[in-house]
Amino acid sequence: MYQKFKRRVTGTQVVMWIIGFIILGGVIYGAVHTLLAATYPPRVWLDLIVFGLAQGSVYALVALGYTMVYGILRMINFAHGEVFMAGAFIGYFIATAFDRSGFLNRYYVIAQLLIFVGAMATSATIAVLLERIAYRPLRRAPRLVPLITAIGASFFLQYTFRGFFGSGIKSYPEPTALKGSITILGITVLKTQALVIVAAVVMLLALYIFVQRTKTGRAMQAVSEDKDAAALMGIDVDRIIVITFVVGGALAGAAGVLFSTLFRQVFFLTGFIPGLKAFTAAVLGGIGNVTGAMLGGLFLGIAESLFPNLVLDGLGIPAPYQLKDALAFLMLVLVLIFRPTGILGERLATKKA
Amino acid sequence: MLLHIDSIQTYYGSIQALKGISFTVDQGEIVTLIGANGAGKTTTLHTLSGILHPRHGSIFFEGQPIHTMPPHAVVRLGIAHSPEGRRVFGRLTVAENLDMGAFVRRDKAAIKQDLDRVYTLFPRLKERQKQLAGTLSGGEQQMLAMGRALMASPRLLLLDEPSMGLAPILVDLIFETILEINKQGVTVLLVEQNALMALSIASRAYVLETGSIILSGTGKELLNNPDVMKAYLGME
Numbered sequence: 001m002y003q004k005f006k007r008r009v010t011g012t013q014v015v016m017w018i019i020g021f022i023i024l025g026g027v028i029y030g031a032v033h034t035l036l037a038a039t040y041p042p043r044v045w046l047d048l049i050v051f052g053l054a055q056g057s058v059y060a061l062v063a064l065g066y067t068m069v070y071g072i073l074r075m076i077n078f079a080h081g082e083v084f085m086a087g088a089f090i091g092y093f094i095a096t097a098f099d100r101s102g103f104l105n106r107y108y109v110i111a112q113l114l115i116f117v118g119a120m121a122t123s124a125t126i127a128v129l130l131e132r133i134a135y136r137p138l139r140r141a142p143r144l145v146p147l148i149t150a151i152g153a154s155f156f157l158q159y160t161f162r163g164f165f166g167s168g169i170k171s172y173p174e175p176t177a178l179k180g181s182i183t184i185l186g187i188t189v190l191k192t193q194a195l196v197i198v199a200a201v202v203m204l205l206a207l208y209i210f211v212q213r214t215k216t217g218r219a220m221q222a223v224s225e226d227k228d229a230a231a232l233m234g235i236d237v238d239r240i241i242v243i244t245f246v247v248g249g250a251l252a253g254a255a256g257v258l259f260s261t262l263f264r265q266v267f268f269l270t271g272f273i274p275g276l277k278a279f280t281a282a283v284l285g286g287i288g289n290v291t292g293a294m295l296g297g298l299f300l301g302i303a304e305s306l307f308p309n310l311v312l313d314g315l316g317i318p319a320p321y322q323l324k325d326a327l328a329f330l331m332l333v334l335v336l337i338f339r340p341t342g343i344l345g346e347r348l349a350t351k352k353a
Numbered sequence: 354m355l356l357h358i359d360s361i362q363t364y365y366g367s368i369q370a371l372k373g374i375s376f377t378v379d380q381g382e383i384v385t386l387i388g389a390n391g392a393g394k395t396t397t398l399h400t401l402s403g404i405l406h407p408r409h410g411s412i413f414f415e416g417q418p419i420h421t422m423p424p425h426a427v428v429r430l431g432i433a434h435s436p437e438g439r440r441v442f443g444r445l446t447v448a449e450n451l452d453m454g455a456f457v458r459r460d461k462a463a464i465k466q467d468l469d470r471v472y473t474l475f476p477r478l479k480e481r482q483k484q485l486a487g488t489l490s491g492g493e494q495q496m497l498a499m500g501r502a503l504m505a506s507p508r509l510l511l512l513d514e515p516s517m518g519l520a521p522i523l524v525d526l527i528f529e530t531i532l533e534i535n536k537q538g539v540t541v542l543l544v545e546q547n548a549l550m551a552l553s554i555a556s557r558a559y560v561l562e563t564g565s566i567i568l569s570g571t572g573k574e575l576l577n578n579p580d581v582m583k584a585y586l587g588m589e
C-alpha cells in the first residue's frame with residue numbers, strides 16, 4: 001500500500017521535473033539568445049532592474065501583510081489587497097487636496113509625510129476592523145469559512161469605494177519635487193522610483209527590527225508558533241493579533257501611496273492585481289516567513305520587469321509585455337507545484353498546536 | 354491554602370472532561386495528580402491556567418477567584434505552566450525561549466538572577482543558549498520547558514508529564530530537579546503517568562479517573578495502596 005503510494009508520487013514527480021526542465025530550458029535559451037543578439041543596450045537593462053526594484057518593493061510591503069497574518073492565524077487575508085487600495089485612495093485624496101492648495105509643492109517633504117501618515121492610519125484601521133468584524137468571530141470555525149469571508153470582505157470594500165468615489169480612474173498628482181531623475185552612484189533613476197525604493201527599504205528595515213528585536217515582535221513570533229504556549233508566557237494573544245493587523249495594514253497603506261506615486265493612477269480595483277501579486281510574492285518567499293516575503297516581493301518585481309525583454313523576446317514571442325501578468329501567476333503555479341514551501345520556506349519541524 | 358479548586362466541570366463542546374473535581378494545594382507542597390490516559394489530567398491543568406474555563410465550579414489562588422481569567426492574566430498572578438509535550442518555541446533559541454518565559458516581568462536584575470538559577474539547575478541549557486529550541490533533544494526540550502516556566506518566577510509551578518518519553522536516567526534527573534525547585538520555595542502541582550516516581554516525591558496525591566477524583570492521600574499512602582499499585586504501578 002505504502003510502496004504503491006510511493007511509486008505513484010515518484011512517477012508524478014518525474015513528469016513534473018520534466019516540465020520544470022523544459023520551462024527552465026526555455027528561460028535560459030531565451031535569455032542567452034537575447035543577450036547574444038544584444039538587442040538592448042546595458043542602459044535598458046539597468047532601467048528595467050530599477051523599475052523592477054521599485055515595483056518589487058511595493059509588492060514586498062503588501063506581501064508582508066499576507067505573510068504576517070498567515071503566520072499568526074494560518075489564514076489568507078484575501079481582503080488585504082483592498083486594504084492596500086484604501087491606502088492608495090486616501091493618499092490620493094490627501095495629495096490632491098494638498099496639490100490644490102499648493103501645499104504639496106511648497107512643503108513637499110511635510111506633505112509627503114502627511115500623505116503617508118493618513119494612508120497608513122486609514123489602512124491600519126480598516127485592517128483592524130476586518131479582523132474584529134469579519135475574522136475574530138470565526139477564529140474557531142473551519143479554515144474555509146474565514147477564507148470565504150475574506151473574499152466577501154474584499155468585494156465589499158471594492159464596491160463600497162466604487163459606490164462612494166465612482167468607478168473612474170483618478171490621476172494621482174505629481175509633485176514637482178518628484179519630476180525628472182537623479183543620478184546616484186552613476187546610475188540615473190527617476191525620482192519617483194528613487195522615492196519608492198528608499199521609502200520601502202526604510203519600512204522593510206523598520207519592520208525587520210521590530211519583529212526581531214522588540215519584545216512585541218518576539219511575542220508575535222511566539223504566537224505564530226504556538227498560541228496556547230504563548231498565552232502561557234503571559235502574552236495577550238488577541239492583542240498581538242490586533243497589532244499584526246495594524247502593522248500589516250499600515251505597510252499596505254504606505255505601499256498604496258508608493259504604488260500611486262509610481263503609476264500615478266488610482267481606482268476601486270487598484271488593489272486587485274497588485275494584491276494577488278503580493279500574495280504570489282509571499283508564497284514565493286515561503287508564506288509565514290517575513291524575510292521571505294521581502295525577498296519574494298523584490299524578486300517578483302524584478303522578474304516581471306526583466307522577463308518580457310530578457311526571455312520572451314529571445315524566444316521570439318510577439319508583444320511580450322502583454323504577458324507580464326500571466327508570468328507572475330505562472331510563477332505562483334510553478335512554486336506551488338515544485339516548492340510549495342517557497343524559497344525560504346521551512347518544513348515546520350516543531351509540532352503545531 | 355495556595356490553590357483551592359472547588360468542583361470544577363470542564364467541557365470540550367458537549368463532551369464533559371471534568372466531572373466536578375475538588376482539591377487543594379498548600380504553600381510549599383509537591384502535589385501530584387496521577388491517572389490513566391484520558392483521565393483529565395491535562396484538562397485540569399489547562400483549566401487552572403486559563404486556557405480552558407470551567408462551566409461550573411471555581412478556582413481560588415491565594416483566595417482570589419481565577420477561573421474566568423485569560424491565561425495571560427493568570428501567569429501574572431504567579432502560576433506558571435510547563436505544558437504537556439513541552440511546546441517550546443522551536444524557531445527561537447534556547448535563550449530567547451527563556452526570555453519569553455519572563456515576558457510579564459520588568460525587573461531586569463531579578464530576571465538575570467532567575468536566568469542564572471535556571472542555568473544552574475540545567476547546565477545543559479547554558480551550553481546550548483544559542484541553539485534553536487526545535488533542534489534540541491527531547492530531554493533538553495523538557496529542561497527548557499521547565500526552565501521557561503521558572504523564568505516567570507512563579508509561586509505555583511504546573512508540570513504536565515515532565516518525564517514523558519525520556520530515558521530513565523533523564524527521568525531521574527528531572528525528578529531530582531523538581532525536588533530542588535520545590536526546596537527553593539516553589540510549590541509544585543505535578544501531573545504524571547509515571548506514578549511510582551511522582552508518588553515518591555509528592556507530599557500529597559490525587560488519583561483521577563475519567564474526570565473524577567477517586568482517591569487521595571499522602572504520596573506514601575498511595576504508594577502502599579494495593580489498588581493504586583495494581584492500576585497505576587503495574588504491580589501485583
Ligand SMILES: Nc1ncnc2c1ncn2[C@@H]1O[C@H](COP(=O)(O)OP(=O)(O)OP(=O)(O)O)[C@@H](O)[C@H]1O
Nearest residue numbers: 365368370388389390391392393394395396397546
Ligand atoms: N481538544 C479536545 N476536544 C475534545 N475532547 C478532548 C480534547 N482534549 C481532551 N479531550 C478529552 O478529554 C478527556 C481528558 O483528556 P486529557 O487530555 O485531560 O487527559 P490526560 O489525563 O491528560 O491524558 P494523557 O495522560 O493521555 O495526557 C479525554 O477523554 C480526551 O479525549
Ligand SMILES: [Mg+2]
Nearest residue numbers: 394395396437
Ligand atoms: Mg495529558
